[in-house]
Amino acid sequence: MGFTAHWINLMMLCVKTVTYSILVNGEPKGMIIPTRGIRQGDPLSPFLFLLCTKSLNGLLNNAAHQGHVKGYSLCRNSPPLTHLLFADDSLLFCRATIKESQRVLDILDVYGKCSGQQINRSKTTIFFSKSTKVDSRNQIKLALRVPEIIQYEKYLGLPSLMGRNKKASFNYTKERVWKKLQGWKEKLLSQARREILIKAVIQAIPISTMSYFKLPVGLCLEIKSLIRRFWWGQKGERRKVHWVKWDTLCLPKKEGEMGFKDLANFNDAFLAKQAWRLLHNKDSLFYRVFKMKFFPNCNIVPGFEDGRVSDLINPCIRTWDENLVHGLFLPEEAAMVLSIPLSHTPVEEKIIWPFTPSVRNFMWRACKEAIPTKHNLLKRKILNEDKCEHCGVESETTAHALWNCSTMDEIWESTSGFEDRSQLGALNIMDLINLTHEKRKNVDLLAMVMWTIWHQRNQLHASSNVFPKAQVLQQASQALTKFQQSQQSLTNHAAATGPQHCA
Numbered sequence: 001m002g003f004t005a006h007w008i009n010l011m012m013l014c015v016k017t018v019t020y021s022i023l024v025n026g027e028p029k030g031m032i033i034p035t036r037g038i039r040q041g042d043p044l045s046p047f048l049f050l051l052c053t054k055s056l057n058g059l060l061n062n063a064a065h066q067g068h069v070k071g072y073s074l075c076r077n078s079p080p081l082t083h084l085l086f087a088d089d090s091l092l093f094c095r096a097t098i099k100e101s102q103r104v105l106d107i108l109d110v111y112g113k114c115s116g117q118q119i120n121r122s123k124t125t126i127f128f129s130k131s132t133k134v135d136s137r138n139q140i141k142l143a144l145r146v147p148e149i150i151q152y153e154k155y156l157g158l159p160s161l162m163g164r165n166k167k168a169s170f171n172y173t174k175e176r177v178w179k180k181l182q183g184w185k186e187k188l189l190s191q192a193r194r195e196i197l198i199k200a201v202i203q204a205i206p207i208s209t210m211s212y213f214k215l216p217v218g219l220c221l222e223i224k225s226l227i228r229r230f231w232w233g234q235k236g237e238r239r240k241v242h243w244v245k246w247d248t249l250c251l252p253k254k255e256g257e258m259g260f261k262d263l264a265n266f267n268d269a270f271l272a273k274q275a276w277r278l279l280h281n282k283d284s285l286f287y288r289v290f291k292m293k294f295f296p297n298c299n300i301v302p303g304f305e306d307g308r309v310s311d312l313i314n315p316c317i318r319t320w321d322e323n324l325v326h327g328l329f330l331p332e333e334a335a336m337v338l339s340i341p342l343s344h345t346p347v348e349e350k351i352i353w354p355f356t357p358s359v360r361n362f363m364w365r366a367c368k369e370a371i372p373t374k375h376n377l378l379k380r381k382i383l384n385e386d387k388c389e390h391c392g393v394e395s396e397t398t399a400h401a402l403w404n405c406s407t408m409d410e411i412w413e414s415t416s417g418f419e420d421r422s423q424l425g426a427l428n429i430m431d432l433i434n435l436t437h438e439k440r441k442n443v444d445l446l447a448m449v450m451w452t453i454w455h456q457r458n459q460l461h462a463s464s465n466v467f468p469k470a471q472v473l474q475q476a477s478q479a480l481t482k483f484q485q486s487q488q489s490l491t492n493h494a495a496a497t498g499p500q501h502c503a
């Protein structure tokens with residue numbers, strides 16, 4: 001293929017200096033020396049692929065140019081496609097004639113001889129358009145010696161052909177989510193861990209599909225309810241209490257919520273990104289094909305020529321230019337754009353919890369009235385009465401259980417900064433946190449003591465012991481000190497191993 005011996009030698013060193021061992025019954029075995037391929041995941045491999053397929057690309061373009069291979073046009077005037085190549089997936093298009101398919105085969109043969117690569121016929125399939133006659137189908141299949149496919153095959157993990165039933169085409173996304181969730185023994189995971197799994201793993205599953213397709217709304221709802229049930233936990237068929245509405249949980253973290261993704265919105269955002277590409281990359285094959293097929297006489301967003309979001313914002317007063325927004329978008333869209341808050345600098349001060357996920361999750365739930373206190377259980381008709389078990393007088397609301405109950409006097413009176421609770425007369429936990437913050441008291445200590453009180457309360461439920469009040473403060477302080485030390489050592493570590501040349 002015209003590479004110099006020195007270059008080939010360098011590449012082969014990358015291949016041959018690697019050795020592999022494989023785990024057999026948990027023990028590494030063998031020193032396997034590869035001869036044919038570069039290490040998987042090596043950053044060089046996509047470049048090597050590009051360099052090699054450049055010649056295949058050239059051969060196919062040449063054949064198309066000379067009219068030997070016709071390719072496939074999506075519609076009249078659309079540029080004909082002869083091939084689409086990506087990583088280990090290649091799609092080749094030609095007319096359904098023996099002559100053209102033989103041409104394609106010849107090209108692959110020449111490429112194979114030059115590059116040393118060969119067609120893997122067991123991984124190759126052929127697809128005919130509906131108008132192809134059965135006779136010619138059989139002849140071509142015989143000549144190419146590859147099997148025919150009918151429906152729902154995938155290209156890059158995405159369905160390449162869409163049937164009438166869109167939901168059936170994408171059902172695999174839901175099945176993958178379901179399988180993952182089944183794999184995790186949900187009852188053994190804390191809610192904080194489930195949060196991480198949902199965000200890092202589950203919500204990532206449909207991303208590649210959603211980047212290119214609009215998932216049916218019904219499917220999004222089904223996936224949402226799978227995730228929701230996992231988040232709140234479920235024992236067998238019995239559904240657990242869903243303490244907070246899912247829509248609320250999808251609000252961003254900076255508004256004090258969980259920041260889960262709303263799948264349908266997420267999907268729209270991804271597709272908007274594709275529209276953005278169609279606005280700005282007008283040399284791409286993607287643009288040329290789509291323009292002819294879908295918007296031959298205008299832009300993808302009519303009237304929006306090379307626009308930027310910043311053009312829609314008044315730079316001095318940092319607000320949306322309402323007239324312009326209304327002029328460019330439909331009323332509904334304009335309302336959505338105008339409802340997006342713009343950042344004013346300087347950014348306002350916020351309370352940020354530097355805590356372990358468990359404590360953070362607990363405090364979030366306490367603020368949301370989403371912990372199973374007797375009062376909350378009564379509201380949901382799970383209990384018939386809500387009297388506090390410790391004082392036996394008042395109803396056990398979240399604020400009562402963690403803060404107001406007279407039996408907690410001993411704990412709070414010895415907690416520095418909170419000796420006189422009547423000073424901080426708050427109605428709920430959210431208020432209390434804000435007041436604590438305003439009065440510059442120790443919010444961390446408050447959170448840790450509350451978390452420990454709740455922890456002890458729940459352990460008591462299982463036994464008949466008395467509330468170990470003396471231990472609460474001690475435990476909370478220890479946990480807090482431990483946490484602060486670990487944070488401190490992290491900062492020190494970062495400082496010690498930071499970039500040396502900066503010093």
Ligand SMILES: [Zn+2]
Binds near residue numbers: 391393407
């Ligand atoms: Zn009480």
